Amino acid sequence: MRAPRLVGRAHELAALRRMLGEARSGASSVVCLEGTPGIGKTALLRAAVAMARESDFTVVTAQASAIERDFPFAVVRQLFEPVIARASSAERMALLTGSAVHATQALTAEPPAPGIQVSPALLHATFHGLYWLTANLTASSPVLLAVDEVQWADAPSLRWLSYLLRRIESMPLVVLFTLTIGEEAAEAHLVTDLVNAAYRVRLDALAAEDVASLAEDVFGVDTDPDFAAACHAATGGNPFLIRELLYALEHEDVKPTAEAVPTIRELGPQALARSVTARLQRHALPV
Ligand SMILES: Nc1ncnc2c1ncn2[C@@H]1O[C@H](COP(=O)(O)OP(=O)(O)O)[C@@H](O)[C@H]1O
Ligand SMILES: [Mg+2]
Known part of the structure; x- marks a missing residue:
């Protein structure tokens, strides 16, 4: 038996390839692949990840899950911890330079004790820091940021993703989500805000x-x-x-x-x- 391959997704693959190409020339895209369970969202996301790696993108991915949706910044941590861990100390300094240093609030800080409110100013600095971390990442190569099952993402990560999408127009960046239709999202309005900012691709049944x-x-x-x-x-x-x-x-x-x-x-x-x-x-x- 040959390795599994995708069939019947030529249009979707072409659209993803085009978006990656546009990112290389400095235009960002936001795309949401949506459909029922088993329709092939994760398979297509993986294909996009493979295409991006072949084109020397930096790829950051997260798999949101019901188990982690109560953990603040769980998705953000999945996205950025590996790139920071892999970076040399010089690269890490470059990634976390300037305002990006505040990203570490989300990545390394202890979560606040129950009942303790994080001040809006601190949260804003953290969002801004994560935005700059993303911008710094795009300085060396284009970036694919992919979140599978976005309907399960934790609220702070969803808020930050919306914050990011409003600021990325001329970044060499593709943001890719998958959304399972029919699952009740934990943070429905935040998910709706996010996917409404994306080019939505509904995956149909195979022929x-x-x-x-x-x-x-x-x-x-x-x-x-x-x-x-x-x-x-x-x-x-x-x-x-x-x-x-x-x-x-x-x-x-x-x-x-x-x-x-x-x-x-x-x-x-x-x-x-x-x-x-x-x-x-x-x-x-x-x-
Ligand atoms: N277009 C496709 N061609 C061939 N196999 C596919 C295709 N899409 C999905 N699959 C296979 O079907 C299964 C379910 O796909 P998956 O991407 O996990 O679905 P979803 O993420 O939408 O729940 C996987 O084994 C995957 O490899
Ligand atoms: Mg899936």
Whole structure:
């Protein structure tokens, strides 16, 4: 089996490539990839990260999660701690020069004790410092800043991201978010503010011919169009479900021919339910 590859996303990949190109010439972009679970948001974000690395961008990424959304600046820390940790001491001085030094409030400071309010002046200095840290990062190469599952980001990080977006027009920077539709965001109004400032790309279901090419990856042979159409119908074109179904069929030794269509109709929902349940159990959160 060949390495997983993206199918049916030529337009989205071209748009991302164009934005990276524009960033190289000093024009920023903000883009939000949105869609239902399993539709391929993270896969596309990873493709953008790979393209950016190939073009010598500095890439800073964060994966927001429900577990961390109560931790102030959790997303900001994920974004910037690794670049600062990797930097030589000279590079670190350059990154944290001038007002950027106040970024360390968010990155290293102890969180305030419960009930203690951070003064607006200190918060503003921290936001400004993080903005300058971003600006300083763009001084040596263009930057891709990517946040997966932005609806789970903590409130201070969401506020800071909105603050950043209002100040980046002529920076060599691409800001990329993914947003899962149908999840109730913890900080709905902050998330709405943020994604409304982005170029929003809604990811649609894959087409039947995309299913055929994924099936060819899995089975290593040409597949019958009726087989692909039946898999498409059983999964609604959701890439996650398509992969689960194809692996389940391969596991059951079903061949990708028209004869398999009744089996897919019958086995499809059961196979999907089994593999999705197994996966959910593996990822179950401790309570
Ligand atoms: N366009 C695509 N072509 C092939 N596989 C895909 C595509 N999009 C997603 N996948 C695969 O489907 C699964 C779910 O995708 P993922 O990006 O994790 O979804 P999301 O982040 O929207 O929940 C992953 O295994 C991914 O590799
Ligand atoms: Mg995802």
